[in-house]
Amino acid sequence: MIKQNPFSIYDFLGYLVPGSILIYSYLIIDYAKKHSEFILKDFMDEFLELKFEGIFFFVILSYTLGHLISFTSSVTIEKYANWTYSYPSKYLLDMDFKSFWKSIDNLKDFIWRILIIVILFPCILFDLIFGQFLGFKRFYTKELDKLLQDIIIHKLNKLLIKLGIQDIEGYTQFENGLGNESDFHRIATHYAYENSKKHQSKMTNYVALYGFLRTLCFIFNSLALYTIVRVWIYLEFDSKNILIILALSGISYLSFMAFMKFYRRYTLEGLMVIAIDETL
Incomplete structure (x- = not known):
């Protein structure tokens, strides 16, 4: 360690x-x-x-x-990312997931999603335009090729057997349906971190980088939102303020993209350690 x-x-x-x-x-x-x-x-x-x-x-x-x-x-940026694109461990393995609105179970969930849209409005607007409409999301939510997916799922099943927890009723194997309902990545990450010292520093650095970029995204999003509210209240709709809003929102979205990239890399690092583990 x-x-x-x-x-x-x-x-x-x-x-x-x-x-x-x-x-x-x-x-x-x-x-x-x-x-x-x-x-x-x-x-x-x-x-x-x-x-x-x-x-x-x-x-x-x-x-x-x-x-x-x-x-x-x-609880805002990361929640939005997971609700919109799913967890990296799941979209990397091309697993089905419930989208932002379809995963609502009660009124509390609905209210929380509305609040997140309001709080993250500048970043979400740019993500809708560039990430989803123009397809920029492919840079940070692309799944692995089918061979790698099959190898990783096969090794995850072997890991369950090695840990002696393969006989839990209804959870005998990792597969598309099960992966959608379970938080299997916690087991995979802990095993990868504990059993591959060569990759520990890289995984730690990825966590630090995606944490930094997530906070950066939130800060610039908040500054953009503050500017929007101020311009709206004082009716200062001039070109200078519009450019400031666009610049702050753009930086927020770029930070979001970078956060998603390192969020993905951190997850992929753990899954690849599982894939190349010769003891499984």
Whole structure:
């Protein structure tokens, strides 16, 4: 097992950096409100006047905010991705899944999906246009070829036998129908991580990267939503504000695409460890 440092790469990329970006975003917005023109040098001069105590407070605040952003992005961005495209472990193996609206079981689910659409409106709009209508989703939700799918499912069945849990009633084999109903990837990932030290660092890095990009997506989506609301309230529908909204929404969607890419790579890494495991 890899020895975990007190301050890991995930703490840096997943919490500290996103929290810092949010604080800087607030400072930039506040500066823009007070000045008719944004001058980077003047802005940096104001910030660099902070003493050691201020820097220490900045780090603590960034880290704390980063945790809050990470959690919020996981229950919005990641939920939207899983409800819309399914989990990577399932679309990689071309398994059926219930889409965003078809997976609703009760009123609570319906309300939560409506809230996510409102909260993530800029990113979702770009995803509908570019991801689904123009087909950009093929860059991050493409299934594996049939041979690899069959090999991985075969090895997952062998893993059940090796772990001695193949006799659970109704769950004797991984297949399309069963995969749609079970969270089999937890078993696969834990086994892969515990039994392949060569791949541990890569899997850890993928987690850190997709966590960072997920929070980045949420931050830029929130900035775009804030700008949309502000423009709507103050009726400032000029070309400058429209470009800002499009730029922030575009960056949010690019971050979403990158998040999906590393989300997929992390899952694929675990499945490939299972596929090449000679003990199965």
